[in-house]
Amino acid sequence: MAVSVREVAATAGVSVGTVSNVLNRPDKVAEGTVQRVRDAIEKLGFVRNDAARQLRAGRSRSIGLIVLDAGNPFFADVARGAEARADEDHLSVLLGNSDEDAARENGYLDLFREQRVNGVLITPSSDDVAGIRRLADAGTPVVLVDHEIPGSGFCSVSVDDVEGGYLATRHLLEIGRRRIAFLAGPGSLTQVANRLAGARRAVAEVPEAELEVIEVPALTVLHGREAGESIVARAGAHCPDAVFAANDLLAVGLLQALTILGSVRVPEEIALIGYDDIDFASATVVPLTSIRQPARLIGQTAVDLLLRSIDDPDGEYERNVRFRPELVVRASTAG
Numbered sequence: 179m180a181v182s183v184r185e186v187a188a189t190a191g192v193s194v195g196t197v198s199n200v201l202n203r204p205d206k207v208a209e210g211t212v213q214r215v216r217d218a219i220e221k222l223g224f225v226r227n228d229a230a231r232q233l234r235a236g237r238s239r240s241i242g243l244i245v246l247d248a249g250n251p252f253f254a255d256v257a258r259g260a261e262a263r264a265d266e267d268h269l270s271v272l273l274g275n276s277d278e279d280a281a282r283e284n285g286y287l288d289l290f291r292e293q294r295v296n297g298v299l300i301t302p303s304s305d306d307v308a309g310i311r312r313l314a315d316a317g318t319p320v321v322l323v324d325h326e327i328p329g330s331g332f333c334s335v336s337v338d339d340v341e342g343g344y345l346a347t348r349h350l351l352e353i354g355r356r357r358i359a360f361l362a363g364p365g366s367l368t369q370v371a372n373r374l375a376g377a378r379r380a381v382a383e384v385p386e387a388e389l390e391v392i393e394v395p396a397l398t399v400l401h402g403r404e405a406g407e408s409i410v411a412r413a414g415a416h417c418p419d420a421v422f423a424a425n426d427l428l429a430v431g432l433l434q435a436l437t438i439l440g441s442v443r444v445p446e447e448i449a450l451i452g453y454d455d456i457d458f459a460s461a462t463v464v465p466l467t468s469i470r471q472p473a474r475l476i477g478q479t480a481v482d483l484l485l486r487s488i489d490d491p492d493g494e495y496e497r498n499v500r501f502r503p504e505l506v507v508r509a510s511t512a513g
Contacts, residue, residue, distance in 0.1 A: 181224040190218040240270040241484060242290035242298040243323075244283060246367075247397070248275035250427060251456035252473050253301070256323060259477025260299060267485060269296065276303055278364060278396070284309040291318060297484040299323045299477075304366045307332070319487045323480045324471075325368060326498055333487055333497045335480045339369050342469045342503035343376025346422045346451045349467070349505055351384050353512075355420035355449055359390045361405055361432065363397035363424050370397075370424045373453060377422055390418060397424060402431020409448075410439050419448060420511075426452035426459050426468055433510070437463050450510040465508035472501055 187194045192211060199207050200215040207215075218224070243260055245253040261271045272295065274286035280303050287309045290298050297319040300310060305327055314320045314332070322334035350358055360377050363370050374391065381389040392409075394401035402423060409417060409432075423429035429452030436442045436450075444450050444464045452459060455470035479499055486495055 181222045183224075185222060186215065186218045186224050189222060190214045239268060240272050240293070240295050241481070242272050242274060242286065242293070242295045242300075244274040244276055244286050244290075244298065244300040245323075246276055246278050246301050246303060248273060250397070250425070250454075251458065252425070252454040252471065255456075255473035256477040256480075259474030259479075260481050261477075262474070263478040263481040269481075276301075278303045278367070280304065280306070280309075287313050291316060297321070297488055299480045299484060301325050302327075305368060319484055319491070321480050321484045321487070324476060326500065327368075333483050335476050335483060335499045335501075337471045337476070337501045337503050339372035339503070340376040340379070342453060342471075343373035343422070344380045345376070345503060345505045346373075346453065346469050347377040347380035347389075348383075349507070349511065350420040350422060350449055350451060351380060351387055353449060356384070356387045357390070357418045358387065358420045358422060359392050359409070359418035361402065361421055361423040361428050362391055362393050363401075363428070364395065365393070367397075373422075373424055394428065397428055399427050399431035399434070402428035402433075403435045404431075406432040406435025407439070410435065410442055413441070417442070417448065421448060421450050423450070423452045426454045426456045426466065428452070429466055429468070429510075430458065430462060433462055433464060433466065445509065445511050455504075455506050459506075460508065462510075464510050467508045467511040468506050470504040470506050476501070 183194055183197050187197045197215055200212050204212050241264060243257060247253055257273055264271050276283040283303050291313055299321050301323045302325055310320055320332055322332050324336055326334040326336040347358060360374055362374060377389060381387045392405055394405055421432060423432060429450055433450060436444055442448050452466050452468040455468040459466040459468045
């Protein structure tokens with residue numbers, strides 16, 4: 179049978195209110211009393227009923243985080259950053275994986291509202307934010323992660339993906355490549371569209387350069403490998419001499435195909451660059467050039483912004499934080 183707060187209070191020789199203060203505001207209780215209560219808790223095996231406490235408070239001690247693909251190391255690092263920052267305020271992070279599916283995304287939004295989370299961090303699957311708007315209108319603060327929707331009124335933490343796309347493509351042009359392919363995922367993803375816009379801007383600066391867009395259904399290693407097989411099958415002058423992949427997972431799959439088939443050398447015949455600079459990028463068979471995003475810092479900053487919007491919703495602070503990406507050159511473009 180569960181031990182009650184009253185039993186803890188009786189064992190420690192204090193009031194129920196004092197036990198509550200020790201559990202929630204120990205700084206308001208004398209050090210000796212705190213120790214007596216903690217000794218009683220340990221002796222009795224007391225476990226606090228957080229569900230009841232949260233119900234009384236109207237909010238849980240948690241925040242929700244919805245990402246596009248929990249299997250993507252970039253989003254895993256965003257989540258680690260968010261967890262580290264949330265832990266500083268004794269908050270837990272509840273993770274939801276939308277799989278780039280609007281219905282799953284809305285299901286998590288409904289679940290987090292039912293759980294009475296303190297706020298929600300979300301990388302939306304599109305710019306249709308009706309579900310997010312309903313959550314915010316119901317009183318739950320929201321911060322967009324790795325995404326910004328100008329004019330939406332939502333706080334956001336993002337990276338300048340247009341600049342990232344430009345940096346990647348300009349690098350390929352600077353090493354002499356002129357037939358560049360952009361390996362794109364779903365066009366509904368704003369991040370992909372922005373990276374393509376940056377690539378087009380860079381190509382427009384070099385008259386003899388051309389840009390081909392190769393679309394795949396999802397930003398995964400498997401679809402990168404399939405794209406690589408199709409590129410190899412074309413052979414000769416019809417092949418690009420460089421590929422800019424919309425993320426590192428696509429780039430890794432493409433590199434696998436080129437390596438396994440063995441008929442195209444990287445970077446001698448095809449230079450390859452990815453995006454995100456996941457940990458695995460430096461450990462591929464040909465270390466991968468990539469555009470680095472500060473994933474953990476994005477997660478930390480998103481929690482910071484969420485907590486500020488909770489504590490001071492009308493305060494004067496930066497509501498749309500945007501980081502600059504960084505080019506990291508490795509062997510896949512430095513032959």
